[in-house]
Amino acid sequence: MLLIHCPYCEEERPEIEFRNAGEAHIARPSDIASISDADFEKFFFIRDNTKGLVYERWRHVHGCARFFNAVRDSVSDKFVMTYKAGEPKPKKLPGAGK
Amino acid sequence: MAKAAVKKPASAPATALVECRPALAGREASGSNVKVSVLPPAERISLRAPEASVAALSRALGVTLPQKPKTSASKNGRTVLWLGPDEWFVIDEAGGNPLDDCTNAKALHSAVGVSHRNVAFAVSGAGAQATVSAGCPQDLSLDAFPVGACSRTVLGKSEILLYRPAADAFRVECWRSFSDYVFTFLTEAARDAAA
Secondary structure, three states, X not given: OOXXXXXXXXXXXXXXXXXXXXXXXXXXXXXXXXXXXHHHHHHHOOOOOOOOEEEEEEXXXXXXXXXXXXXXXXXXXXXXXXXXXXXXOOOXXXXXOO | OHHHHHOOHHHOOOOOOOOOOOOOOOOEEEOOOOEEEEOOOOEEEEEEOOHXXXXXXXXXXXXOOOOOOOOEEEEOOEEEEEEEOOEEEEEXXXXXXXXXXXXXXXXXXXXXXXXXXXXXXXXXXXXXXXXXXXXXXXOOOOOOOOXXXXXXXXXXXXXXEEEEEEOOEEEEEEEHHHHHHHHHHHHHXXXXXXX
């Protein structure tokens, strides 16, 4: 079974305690009523769906129930790292080349 | 609602309109080295509070709220389980009313009575760990899940709260509507653990 490190529980937990919650670092427009339909579409529906490293929100739904962010390889399913919600995108990933 | 739950049957009026009937009351199953039993009703609250309120709530409840993940605290029949960074689950088996105690704390918090939402099972005996492990994906060895550890997790297809009061005992809490499934699951697992 895949183990995922929860930054709030501070340990690795089995994957079935978790749930994916889509792409991370998508800021909701502060005044959503004033944006154009095209901008709303971009914010609401359009996702990168990259092959390789992806930044995602995950939720430890059957554990501490908190949302957090994870860097995952969408090809190998390997979790590179996880970090708490609200923290900025990590500049340097563990194991990445210098 | 939670206040009504505290009333003992003796103090209830002779013509009670509402009868509190705990799910699966008194049921029991055992293998050769493990026993699964339904625990009597208890008072329970779901508590959410920021860090600044922890000290005041600990004083009001009479138990220090644990701050470290997967830990619990227990005192005078009252057990507080850490569920998340700002979330605790309080179980009172001594007839106290933690919901009322929380109202004495002036610090910001949210306490919700969930006494009747949950049904608790005790799994005890040498085969207790094997029994729970039949459906729980977490590492339940004493190194990873020591005495006093607690966690929200899954058992089979149901979400449970797992608490380990002793090395060979577990308390399994689940939602009332899942209790039939969880009890049957533990019963089957107890049979396997004995084999």
